[in-house]
Amino acid sequence: MNALPVEIEVEELSLWLEGKADVALLDVREDWEVKLCALPGAIHIPLGQVPARAGEVPKASRVVVLCHHGGRSLRATQWLRANGFSQAINLAGGIHAWAERIDPDMATY
Template sequence: MAANIVSLSARELADWLADPARPQPLLLDVREGWEFEHCHLPGAHHVPMGEVPARLAEIAAAPAVVCICHHGMRSMQVAAYLARQSEGQVFNLRGGVDAWSIEVDAALPRY
């Protein structure tokens, strides 16, 4: 079982993703389909929050998972679930895609 959930700022995640020497995490976007279609981080995997339990084996296979939603609340719930269910490292993107748009990539549409 994962010991805890690490909260990452958008800048911290961007730095991680830009570091070729660091193993890359699974970017798990847990928003609804229309939200994901509107905007998402490059490389994000879409698994709506309600589908996470059914797809746990697929998600838990990743050594590190960063949970993402609009503002960081739904993703924190998923992160807590994953922390109880898996052995990998679990992270939550604090402020969600909205923070990413503000702090990292202004071209990512806000809603």
């Protein structure tokens, strides 16, 4: 059983980032989406490339996975957890929820 939840809300991620928590961000959107808006410092690996590039994802810290609305990132989170990344966590609502509830100046699409 995983100690961490499978999914967190954007408000919790915001608190983690403000508190300088040991957390990595993994953005699984496509290149064109990341060019529109992104969270600073996120590792960018499109969903279809996650299995081949999993070595780029840190296993020793929490990894919050995000996409546009949370569907692709949930699939990535499930794959990561099934493959040894027990601290992978999906960002509910994705970057769209982040823009709506945390950073209203962020571009949306």
